[in-house]
Amino acid sequence: MTKYLPALSVLFAVVATAVPWGLPADATFILPIIVVMMVFCWRAIPGAALPPAGAAGLGLLADLMSGGPLGYWALMCLIAATVGGRAGSLGEGRDLGKHWLIWTVFISLLAGFGWLLASLYYFRWIDWWPIALGALASIALFPVVLFGLLWIRHGRLGPERSQIFRGSA
Amino acid sequence: MRERGSPLFRRHRPSWHAPVELLSFGLYFLCAVLLVLSRIGHGVIADVRDELVDLTAPILEVASFPAIEARRAWERVQLYASAFDEVDRLKKENEELKQWEWRTKLLERKVAHLRSLLNAVEEPGLAYATGRVIADARGPFVRSALINLGRRDGLRIGYAVINGDGLVGRTVDAGDSVARVLLLNDLSSRIPVLVGPKAVRGLALGDNSAELQLDFLPDGAAIYAGDEVYTSGSDGVLPRGLRVGVVTGALGAFKVRPYAELNSLDAVSVLFFDAPALTRTDPPAIGGGALSTAPVDRANTATPSLPVAVSHAGTADGVPSSGGQAQVER
Secondary structure (H helix, E strand, C coil), X not given: CXXXXXXXXXXXXXXXXXXXXXXXXXXCCHHHHHHHHHHHHHHHCCCCCCCHHHHHHHHHHHHHHHCCCCCHHHHHHHHHHHHHHHHCCCCCCXXXXXXXXXXXXXXXXXXXXXXHHHHHHHCCCCCCHHHHHHHHHHHHHHHHHHHHHHHHHHCCCCCXXXXXXXXXX | CHHHHCHHHHHHCCCCCHHHHHHHHHHHHHHHXXXXXXXXXXXXXXXXXXXXXXXXXXXXXXXXXXXXXXXXXXXXXXXXXXXXXHHHHHHHHHHHHHHHHHHHHHHHHHHHHHHHHHCXXXXXXXXXXXEEEEEEEECCCCEEEEECCCHHHCCCCCCEEECCCCEEEEEEEECCCCEEEEECCCCCCEEXXXXXXXXXXXXXXXXXXXXXXXECCCCCCCCCCCCEEEECCCCCCCCCCCEEEEEECXXXXXXXXXXXXXXXXXXXXXXXXXXXXXXCECCCXXXXXXXXXXXXXXXXXXXXXXXXXXXXXXXXXXXXXXXXXXXXXX
């Protein structure tokens, strides 16, 4: 069961993105980006298993539920899985600050790419503000999500805490 | 077998990462292909999506229940917090509505009298079904909602969806038990509208923001902020006269603020309005009378009759009547 926890937690988040929360129009990008962030975090946490194919599948499910272009969130999750996998193996110093910085740079680039891809898809410039707001919110929420995922993994903050939260401990 | 252990073979042996890299590349390629197919609107993709949406509908319905209840609870808390102000406002509104009721009854009698003088045809009723929003499909690209009504309930693609405030959108996908409603503010939403008391024609365009753009207005159109906007029905998809919203902004950048709160939809009604089809040929039994202009020998001639214009004047009301029939003139 522990093996499937990463996929199950991301699946739960994907379903949550489709629930009618009544969020304002500008905030619609926050929840899908949190799904992408969860994929990134799971891949960065040492020992957690979320294969890129699983991440892409969950992204595809998000596409289906949102009614948007098929493959868009699958691609975003796939990129997050690839980068997250590399971020987890960045030497010994796996502290929170470094991961946070990697996520900040990564999501800034990914948001820009996502905006360009969406604009290309619709042949018109998409409103950039909801994407930027989603990216900013994800940067602010990064420690909370990482903390939450570690708690999900162990029911408490496990052995990775000393590695990942070294900077904050 | 001995060759396997040779240094040369080992040097050229592919890394164990190769299949993983290949799989990743395949996944990226698959995503790109899906995006292209989705863009061109491939039929198979649409069918598969409909099937999967139908399958996930029960999960979404269960998952959305706590969210909807939580939202209602929050709205109640807000209502309790402003209960006294709300009572004062409702009292004032009630007084105004009583005056309107008196005026409406007067106008109803007048309209009925004029209709009888003109020998106008009776307006057929418009059936509707009410359902609930079970999922929110709003992202940077799409402003849509899933509702728990489908083809089994008689729903079809293109039907208007309203709530108590006004027009919400129209159905774009329909499964057996669930349908997707494209909201007014979606990027691909185009609603032909009439604006203000002079019924100026225009087009309300969604741009994924809270308000709609008002475009394709005639030059020098007399439009002012606060004018009411309602559907014109000229697209043959939506019935005429459904309330859309109110004009905001200034000359050159008019916008429409929808009456319906599109961010927090709950119960919605689907109007079963089908575009009336005109028959291009008269039935064979017609003719021979004094007013007939058809030739006597019609065995081999298919004389097309002139299309009889069907009246489409409509009521400017987005709320169906309580008897299960929304009065929209057809």
